[in-house]
Amino acid sequence: MKKFLAILLVLVMMLSFVACGGDDAETDGDAAALKVGFIYIGPINDGGFTQAMYEGAVASKEHFAGQMDFIYRENVPEDTQEVKSTALNMIDEGCNVIIACSFGFGDAMNELSAEYPDITFLHFSGAMKNDTNFDNWFGSMEQARYLTGMAAASVTESNILGYVAAHPYTEVQIGINAFTLGAQAVNPDVEVKVVYINTWGDAELEKTGAEQLLDAGADVITYHADSTAAQLAAAERDAWAIGWNYTKNDAGEKYLTAAYWNPEVYFNYALQNILDGTFKPESYYGTMKDGLIAIDEVNEAVPEEVRNQIADIKEQMEAGEFDVFTGPIYYKDGTVLCEEGQTLDRAGIWSITNEIEGVSAI
Amino acid sequence: MNLRITKRGDLPKKQEIIIRIAAVLLSIIFAGLILLVFGLNPVKIFTTIIDGSIGSKIRIQQTIIRAIPLTITALGIIVAFKMKFWNIGAEGQITMGALGATWVALHFSDSLPMPLMLFLMMLAAVFCGGIWAFIPAIFKAKMGTNETIFTLMMNYIAIKFVTYLQYGPWMDPNAGGFPKIAKFPANAVLPSVFGVNIGWIMMIVFTVLVYLFMTFTKKGYEIAVVGESVETARYAGMNISRIVIVAMLISGGMCGVVGMIQASAIEKTLISNIAGGYGFTAIIPAWLSRLNAVSALIICLAFAMLIQGGTYLQVSLGISSAVSSIVQGAILFFVLGSEFFLQYKLSFGKKTKGEVA
Numbered sequence: 001m002k003k004f005l006a007i008l009l010v011l012v013m014m015l016s017f018v019a020c021g022g023d024d025a026e027t028d029g030d031a032a033a034l035k036v037g038f039i040y041i042g043p044i045n046d047g048g049f050t051q052a053m054y055e056g057a058v059a060s061k062e063h064f065a066g067q068m069d070f071i072y073r074e075n076v077p078e079d080t081q082e083v084k085s086t087a088l089n090m091i092d093e094g095c096n097v098i099i100a101c102s103f104g105f106g107d108a109m110n111e112l113s114a115e116y117p118d119i120t121f122l123h124f125s126g127a128m129k130n131d132t133n134f135d136n137w138f139g140s141m142e143q144a145r146y147l148t149g150m151a152a153a154s155v156t157e158s159n160i161l162g163y164v165a166a167h168p169y170t171e172v173q174i175g176i177n178a179f180t181l182g183a184q185a186v187n188p189d190v191e192v193k194v195v196y197i198n199t200w201g202d203a204e205l206e207k208t209g210a211e212q213l214l215d216a217g218a219d220v221i222t223y224h225a226d227s228t229a230a231q232l233a234a235a236e237r238d239a240w241a242i243g244w245n246y247t248k249n250d251a252g253e254k255y256l257t258a259a260y261w262n263p264e265v266y267f268n269y270a271l272q273n274i275l276d277g278t279f280k281p282e283s284y285y286g287t288m289k290d291g292l293i294a295i296d297e298v299n300e301a302v303p304e305e306v307r308n309q310i311a312d313i314k315e316q317m318e319a320g321e322f323d324v325f326t327g328p329i330y331y332k333d334g335t336v337l338c339e340e341g342q343t344l345d346r347a348g349i350w351s352i353t354n355e356i357e358g359v360s361a362i
Numbered sequence: 363m364n365l366r367i368t369k370r371g372d373l374p375k376k377q378e379i380i381i382r383i384a385a386v387l388l389s390i391i392f393a394g395l396i397l398l399v400f401g402l403n404p405v406k407i408f409t410t411i412i413d414g415s416i417g418s419k420i421r422i423q424q425t426i427i428r429a430i431p432l433t434i435t436a437l438g439i440i441v442a443f444k445m446k447f448w449n450i451g452a453e454g455q456i457t458m459g460a461l462g463a464t465w466v467a468l469h470f471s472d473s474l475p476m477p478l479m480l481f482l483m484m485l486a487a488v489f490c491g492g493i494w495a496f497i498p499a500i501f502k503a504k505m506g507t508n509e510t511i512f513t514l515m516m517n518y519i520a521i522k523f524v525t526y527l528q529y530g531p532w533m534d535p536n537a538g539g540f541p542k543i544a545k546f547p548a549n550a551v552l553p554s555v556f557g558v559n560i561g562w563i564m565m566i567v568f569t570v571l572v573y574l575f576m577t578f579t580k581k582g583y584e585i586a587v588v589g590e591s592v593e594t595a596r597y598a599g600m601n602i603s604r605i606v607i608v609a610m611l612i613s614g615g616m617c618g619v620v621g622m623i624q625a626s627a628i629e630k631t632l633i634s635n636i637a638g639g640y641g642f643t644a645i646i647p648a649w650l651s652r653l654n655a656v657s658a659l660i661i662c663l664a665f666a667m668l669i670q671g672g673t674y675l676q677v678s679l680g681i682s683s684a685v686s687s688i689v690q691g692a693i694l695f696f697v698l699g700s701e702f703f704l705q706y707k708l709s710f711g712k713k714t715k716g717e718v719a
Binding site: 004005008009011012037043071073074075077079080081082084085086088090091092103107127167168169170173198223278337350360 | 380383384386387390394414418420423424428529531538539540541545565600624628629630631633635636638650673674676677678680682683
């Protein structure tokens with residue numbers, strides 16, 4: 001027994017010698033002016049939301065070449081315990097900016113921004129902010145959703161579009177409604193079916209949700225969820241798929257297009273302001289105009305006429321001349337969302353509380 | 363040639379220590395090799411875990427914040443396990459405790475003085491956690507149901523019930539349709555001492571109380587006797603049903619307090635994941651402590667170091683969360699594995715005549 005122990009000890013020591021010969025070069029002299037900590041809800045290679053955020057951060061790091069250090073933590077659940085602990089560890093590591101990339105991270109950011117006035121907290125989505133060091137940022141995803149809706153309606157044969165959705169919450173319903181409006185603009189007979197999975201991301205639920213929709217007759221699937229599981233489910237049944245958050249094609253030939261984020265647009269803007277000392281919370285709302293929001297190339301299967309139409313409206317959006325929510329629009333229970341001749345502004349859009357006519361939840 | 367497993371007699375203290383040290387060394391080697399395969403420097407990883415758990419004020423605070431729910435849950439589990447009542451339901455008892463505390467926090471006036479509010483929340487938490495433990499206890503006592511399955515299933519009922527409240531009657535009307543429960547008012551939030559919520563004081567007090575209870579009181583002794591042999595307890599004229607129920611009320615009540623601490627001090631609201639897996643994780647230190655309250659506190663602190671160290675590892679070295687899980691898993695694998703060798707011994711050899719296969 002003692003001999004065994006001695007051998008083990010020797011092994012441990014050998015291991016440590018082998019290991020010590022390795023890298024020690026990564027200690028960089030704190031030259032960077034800012035250290036930024038990113039908190040992600042999913043893994044950085046999820047092919048969806050977190051990957052979009054991560055690659056935005058990578059692009060932004062390159063943009064600021066050497067002026068900033070970026071660190072991150074992935075797979076952080078949306079409970080205050082984990083989020084706060086992650087942010088505090090980052091602050092302890094010398095971060096002066098924390099970028100929290102999920103709606104449910106907001107409460108922890110709100111608390112910490114009061115405790116740490118010298119640190120800037122940037123929270124994706126939601127509406128919380130203060131006057132000095134805490135801001136939220138989001139974008140007009142309704143624009144890209146509208147365009148993908150047009151593409152979807154042009155290829156459907158069953159006139160049923162499937163939508164795997166996270167929570168029955170404003171942010172998600174904006175996307176569903178915009179998608180529906182875009183689809184109706186091309187094909188008034190189209191119907192959008194929605195399955196709520198009650199989580200931002202769970203590949204298994206996303207997949208079964210998509211299958212439910214396919215069973216209900218949908219032949220185009222899109223989603224508001226973190227992974228690309230719905231794309232896979234669609235491709236398996238030879239249905240069309242529309243990506244979300246990121247441009248990963250998991251449906252091969254059946255990949256129609258995607259509505260996605262370019263987060264570096266915001267990161268570059270906000271971090272430059274912090275660097276220059278001109279940062280002020282403003283509840284940033286990116287659009288297709290500034291490039292935070294984008295749509296991927298449209299599959300050739302979409303008729304040329306519709307592709308031209310999409311390109312045309314996209315141009316108008318980029319010029320800031322197109323309103324997705326233009327009346328008359330009715331909620332599915334018949335109440336008015338937007339009067340004839342009126343358009344919804346940002347505040348109006350963010351008070352949406354239900355799905356519009358043409359949408360049904362299953 | 364065949365392999366036989368036989369129960370050990372009492373192990374000399376010295377050999378026990380050697381086995382434990384060997385387990386720790388093996389876990390270091392094994393985790394180290396995995397890290398090398400990933401192209402990471404094991405020495406750096408291990409020192410970062412230690413540095414990450416005690417290297418600065420914030421890190422120590424975070425370690426203690428993790429140790430609080432772990433320790434109090436482990437103490438609750440110890441009381442039940444001492445009786446060989448396998449309470450796997452701590453997760454649900456924590457959740458129900460949090461639910462009770464939340465009900466008080468959201469339904470009582472926010473002008474109530476803080477100590478009174480917190481006291482009422484605590485009472486509600488003990489009550490609800492206790493009830494959740496009482497149900498399987500009474501079934502066990504009266505009908506001899508299997509408590510392992512029963513308590514395990516109760517977890518999911520509790521968690522799903524919170525989800526129901528979150529999406530239904532308790533949904534915060536001011537959250538834009540987002541399914542969450544409202545935040546607690548300021549008088550329902552546990553205050554902090556030295557930057558950590560006062561749960562840490564409760565953690566120490568509970569450790570002492572459970573130690574004294576189990577070692578010096580009649581009830582504690584009865585619980586141990588029931589655990590050793592129900593027949594002996596019956597022969598000695600003990601009321602077994604009563605002992606089972608009282609012990610489980612204490613066990614569940616303590617887990618309920620954990621729920622109150624987590625809801626009040628950490629989340630400041632109720633979420634379905636309020637127990638955060640502590641109810642399951644705490645079983646390990648409870649078992650490793652050999653059901654001794656003071657050892658449990660120390661082991662839980664070590665566990666908390668591993669959790670906080672793992673978080674710090676990801677943040678400071680940008681390592682994927684999978685790697686830190688592997689390191690934690692490897693350490694647990696060997697430390698728990700050594701428990702087996704402390705109680706059983708393996709021998710190789712031909713089957714002797716007359717032995718039943």
